[in-house]
Amino acid sequence: MIFLIDGNSFYASCEQVFRPDLRGKPVIVLSNQDGCIVTRSKEAKALGIPDLEPFFKIAGLVKKHGVHVFSSNYALYGELSSRMNLTLRRYAAEVEAYSIDECFVRPLEHLYAKGNLVQYGEILRKAVWKEVRIPVGVGGASTKSLSKLANRAAKKIPQLNGVCVIETETQREWLLRRVPVKDLWGVGSRISARLNQMGILTGWDLANASPKNIRKQFNVCLERTVNELNGISCIDLEELPPNKKQIYCTRSFSSKTSSIEVIQQFTAQYASRAGEKLRKQGYYARTMHVFLQTSPFDDNPISRSATIQLPYPTNDTRILVGHAMECIKKLHLPGHAYSKSGVGLIDIVDGAFHQADMFTPGQSSQSEALMSVMDSINTRFGRGTAFIAASGTEKQFTMKQNYKSPNYLTRWAELPRVTC
DNA sequence: TCTGGGGTCCTAGGACCC
DNA sequence: TCTGGGGTCCTAGGACCC
Numbered sequence: 001m002i003f004l005i006d007g008n009s010f011y012a013s014c015e016q017v018f019r020p021d022l023r024g025k026p027v028i029v030l031s032n033q034d035g036c037i038v039t040r041s042k043e044a045k046a047l048g049i050p051d052l053e054p055f056f057k058i059a060g061l062v063k064k065h066g067v068h069v070f071s072s073n074y075a076l077y078g079e080l081s082s083r084m085n086l087t088l089r090r091y092a093a094e095v096e097a098y099s100i101d102e103c104f105v106r107p108l109e110h111l112y113a114k115g116n117l118v119q120y121g122e123i124l125r126k127a128v129w130k131e132v133r134i135p136v137g138v139g140g141a142s143t144k145s146l147s148k149l150a151n152r153a154a155k156k157i158p159q160l161n162g163v164c165v166i167e168t169e170t171q172r173e174w175l176l177r178r179v180p181v182k183d184l185w186g187v188g189s190r191i192s193a194r195l196n197q198m199g200i201l202t203g204w205d206l207a208n209a210s211p212k213n214i215r216k217q218f219n220v221c222l223e224r225t226v227n228e229l230n231g232i233s234c235i236d237l238e239e240l241p242p243n244k245k246q247i248y249c250t251r252s253f254s255s256k257t258s259s260i261e262v263i264q265q266f267t268a269q270y271a272s273r274a275g276e277k278l279r280k281q282g283y284y285a286r287t288m289h290v291f292l293q294t295s296p297f298d299d300n301p302i303s304r305s306a307t308i309q310l311p312y313p314t315n316d317t318r319i320l321v322g323h324a325m326e327c328i329k330k331l332h333l334p335g336h337a338y339s340k341s342g343v344g345l346i347d348i349v350d351g352a353f354h355q356a357d358m359f360t361p362g363q364s365s366q367s368e369a370l371m372s373v374m375d376s377i378n379t380r381f382g383r384g385t386a387f388i389a390a391s392g393t394e395k396q397f398t399m400k401q402n403y404k405s406p407n408y409l410t411r412w413a414e415l416p417r418v419t420c
Numbered sequence: 421t422c423t424g425g426g427g428t429c430c431t432a433g434g435a436c437c438c
Numbered sequence: 439t440c441t442g443g444g445g446t447c448c449t450a451g452g453a454c455c456c
Contacts (some may be wrong), residue, residue, distance in 0.1 A: 010456095038425070038456085072425090099456055190455050217426090219430090221454085244433040248427055289449095297424060307448055398438040400423095406431090 001117065002237060003105045003140040004147040005088060007123055008155065010101030010134070011039035014077045017068050017133045018408045018416055026067040030055050033252050033400045034071055059397060060257065071401035077101075079409040080132060087131045091124055098235050104144060104237050115369065121154075123165035140165035141172075144235045145228035148185040149175055149203065176203035186225045191218060241279050245349075249274040250342025253399045256295070260332045263292065263341060265327050265392035271324035272388055275317040276378070278345055279371055284313035284363065285345035290327035294371050295339040303330045316367045317374070318346070321388050323405040 007013055011029035016022050026044035036052050049058055055069075062069060081100045089095050094106040105124070114122035116411050121138040128136050140152025146166050153175055154164035166172050181194035184203055198217075200206050206214075207229035215223035224234040230362050249270040257263060267290065278285055290303035306327045310319065324343050333339075377386040384391075406414035 031421090035424055035426045052425080101456080186454075190453060213422075219453095234445085244428075246428060250426065252425070294426075305449065309447095339424090344428095 001107055001140060001313075002144055002147045002233075003107060003121065003138060004098075004144070004151045005084075005103045005105060005128065005138050006137050006151050006155075007084065007101040008135045009039050009041045010081075011070075011072065011077055012041040012044070013134050014067075014080045015073070015405055016041075017080065018049060018405070019263060022068055026065060027070065028062070028067055029070045030403065031072060033254055034402055035252065047168070049082050051282070053338075055224075069402040069403045072376065073405050073407065074212070075407045075410045079098050081135060083132045086134075086135055087128050088124065089175070091127060094237055094239050096239055097241075104147070105235055113188075113240065115167040117167060118163055121165060121173045122161075127144035133236040136162070138163045142231045143233045143308055144237070145185050145225055145250075146172065146231065149179060149229075152179070152183065167277065172231070175206060176207055176389055179203040181206050183224065184229070186221060189257060191413045193221065194218075243283065243348075244277075245276045245348060246344055246346045247274050247281075247285075248275070248342060248344040249347065250291075250340065252340045254398065256337035256339050258335065258337050260328065263332060263338055264328050264390065267341045268330050268342060268388055268390040268392070269323050269384075270323045270341065274343045274345050275315055275371075276375065276383075278315045278348065279375060281348075282351060284315050284349045284351050285320070285348050286310055286313045287345075288323055288327070289346055290331065291344075292328060292331040292338055292341045294336050298337075302333070302336060304312050304333075306330055307346075312362050314363050314367075315389055316363060316371055318367075321390050325390060338402035 011026075012027040015027060016031065024043065025041070026047055026049075027041040028044050028049060030036065031038045034055055037049060037056055037058070039051050040051065044067055047061065047067065049061060049067070061067070077100055078301040081097075085095060085097050085103060088103050088105055091108060091111060092105040092385040093108050096104040097103055107117070107120050109124060118138050121140055125136055125138050127136055137151050139147045139149065139154050141147040141150045150164040150166050154160050154162050157294065159165070166175065169244045178325045179202060180192070181195050181200060181203060182189060184206065187195070187206075195201075195206065196383050200209060206226060209226060211223045213224045214226050225232050251266065251270060253266055287307060287309055289305060291303065293303035294301050296303075308323060308327060310323060315319065320343070328341070378384065406416075407417050408414060
């Protein structure tokens with residue numbers, strides 16, 4: 001049995017933890033740069049605010065209905081997410097932190113009366129609410145894909161009170177018959193359009209399709225989904241996330257720019273961040289991918305990228321940044337207003353198993369030591385405390401965050417205050 | 421006035437080499 | 439002189455997730 005616990009409108013609920021006055025009110029949270037709407041509270045959805053809509057397009061609607069707007073505050077969401085995990089861990093045999101707002105959980109059997117899995121779901125829901133003040137939906141079933149489906153029902157059907165468990169064949173069929181394929185986990189808009197053309201409209205249709213045929217016409221992943229919908233578990237619970245095969249850091253600029261110096265400064269920051277993630281995994285990169293693009297909404301958008309082999313596998317920020325700078329020089333064409341760049345580390349190898357080349361220097365122990373000091377400084381005093389000069393000593397543009405809430409949980413100066 | 425997220429993995433197709 | 443299978447690397451873009 002696998003349960004999926006998922007925070008309702010997670011980012012909006014996080015904001016409401018320290019602003020309980022906003023519970024039951026329309027709240028939206030914006031993406032980086034205050035670009036798009038990424039989370040809407042139930043009340044905001046009811047006002048007809050669409051998901052992933054550019055913020056400026058609904059500014060009028062927001063004003064008219066007094067919608068409460070927040071820039072994203074990842075320090076806050078990350079901290080509440082880990083508190084949610086800690087709570088769930090006490091009630092579970094295994095926990096997989098699947099995303100910032102979702103956990104897969106294998107239940108501890110002594111916590112519920114035999115055969116009463118709904119009771120277990122209730123325990124989880126109440127515990128997270130009591131300890132973290134985040135409302136969650138709970139779905140349980142024999143596979144991950146079915147628990148996703150149950151979780152969806154838990155949120156959609158008010159009578160279920162936030163908990164839905166698929167225990168019988170009848171329940172499985174009932175739910176599958178009512179879910180359009182596009183709402184299934186692992187089926188996006190493209191694949192669902194093709195499935196619809198083939199007459200496969202609901203989860204039930206897909207569950208009854210031939211897995212072999214699906215594999216032939218689509219791919220292995222969708223074949224797995226078919227099996228999972230039939231209760232055959234193909235996707236394991238992973239307590240430790242598998243190591244990444246690629247690590248990317250990409251950002252939109254806070255405003256468009258044609259200046260190569262500014263673009264290099266931004267890109268140096270992204271390369272540094274990618275290096276941090278790589279070292280956290282304890283790996284080394286052999287290949288780097290750098291891209292630079294104008295807005296895809298421009299009349300003649302351009303997007304150019306370069307892939308380069310690094311001289312030897314490395315996770316040294318100085319080397320990564322140096323090569324990223326060279327790439328930008330090659331990619332940058334004068335006269336265009338660029339909106340975004342990114343750095344990807346691909347072809348990642350585990351240091352311990354890497355076969356060194358006796359003719360190339362390789363990463364030195366000095367470099368390891370320096371990176372480790374830099375990482376500890378930044379862990380202790382905040383990201384960006386120690387940085388490469390190429391990132392720019394004065395920030396050209398800071399991220400647009402006009403509606404950010406305080407870092408209630410991660411900065412002493414911003415702790416909530418109570419006046420009595 | 422202008423404004424449109426971020427991350428991971430996979431694959432098709434072209435260029436080049438043996 | 440002309441032909442041609444098979445592999446690797448790179449780029450671009452598709453597809454999914456949150």
